[in-house]
Amino acid sequence: MSVSREEVLRIAQLAELDVDDQTLPTLADQMSRILDYVAQLSAVPANGTVKVFVPGPDAIRFRADEVTPSGLAFGPDEFAPDFKEGFFVVPKLGQFE
């Protein structure tokens, strides 16, 4: 199985990732090889009865539903470029500097 350049561009669009023309051929080639390699999984007969394995606790423990301090070492006003009246100020669309 091989992934075409068009397909790489489509996937890149889904992933919100710019791919430049220079790296496209290598990327398509490497993705094809990786997908060929992992395709050996389909050689194993599908078994609908296999239960998905997820490590970790069997049940999720809930914390008490209480308001607690955020625990931040410094407030958002210190790390945000601009912070006014409790809101992060972001550039207007079309005005990226």
Next chain:
Amino acid sequence: MSDAKAVADRLVKAKRLNALLTPPKDLRKSLVTQDAAARPTGVLYGMPVAVKDNICTLEFTTSCGSRILEGYRSPYEATAVAKLKAAGALIAGKTNCDEFAMGSSTEHSAYGRVLHPLDKTRVPGGSSGGSAALVGAGAVPAALGSETGGSVRQPAAFCGVVGIKPTYGRVSRYGLVAFGSSLDQIGVFGRSVHDAARVLSVISGRDPRDATCEDRDPLRLPTVPESLQGFVIGLPREYFPPELDPAVRRACDRAIRMMKELGAAVRDVSLPHTPYAVPTYYVIAPAEASSNLARYDGVRYGPRFNGATDLRGLYRATRGQGFGAEVRRRILIGTYVLSAGYYDAYYRRAQQMRALIAQDFRNVFDRGVDLLFTPTVPTPAFKAGEKLADPIAMYMSDIFTVTANLAGLPAISLPIGRVKGLPIGGQLIGQAFLEDEMIEAAYALERVVPATDEA
């Protein structure tokens, strides 16, 4: 204060390895402050512990070895780091790593490759290569790393140090930057089993901030045993293939002989789904990564790349320029295997295979085997650049380590010999939450195995 200065001096001396991302000036200043604030009653009082750059700290920036988080300062710290500080340890800077922990050689860092401490033409392994190299060079007695597919054990084996990957859920992941959330776990490096184990004991235990962290007390350290009497150690035949490096095989045979001499019963066992572990991993890990890394969009974190005229353009430019080649590749693979039409063929199939791999381990442990012994990596440290053009060759370096991550089991790598001066690692895989048994056996093996002798 002189202690903090000496710690900083040792780290700065190892600068040629490019293992530390923290500038010397910041490091010195912070170590002095930390030293003054450290609790003298803590069990790790004064012990410098370097921390991989994908674990959040208040003292230093957290860039994950990526341009997209260059200069990022986290407003909170990881639970593991907070526990280290509470025990009196000094956070000895942030270590270089493969970008977002994706890689097996620490060549995929945006801040340059890390050099192997014994041979600068070789790689230290990865992705926690900076942590492994610093411990290997004797700059720090212990360091934190993270594991998704072997990123602690593989570099530990390459650098001739001890690396422990705990059971999934043993250590809180709060403050560990997410890569593959069902696989990720913070691990530790140490010069000796004891150094690594006591750091692990401090960082382990319940954490209300991480729902995947088990509600258990911190790990209690076992004592060093007199013998391995009563231990049944399994040798999975799939981990000793004909193409295994002959020196690695010799070192393993020697370690196995020594475990028998210590009284262990050794048994051949089989984990039949092992050949599918790497392909399974390279579906599940990228799938989870593509989702986890969606948050880096140039708006919420790190630098923003300019020139875009609309919001999606901003996302694409930032992500396209901010991520390195390996991360981009994995995001694309992950997006592909999760996309409509391919989900069943890849992702669902990989999830089923993961269950079968975990079942293989349960079958062996149910038949009375306590621990498994295997080589950690099929070869000693390889040359820099050797596997860069071929992602699959690079992925195969994790062939003996990914299984423990897929099954959520604890595992330890310890040095068991050398070939032409390069360290070889042996691995013990334990049962879930029985790290104490695994560490006990490692203590016994460490005492007898000639770790720096040619195999």
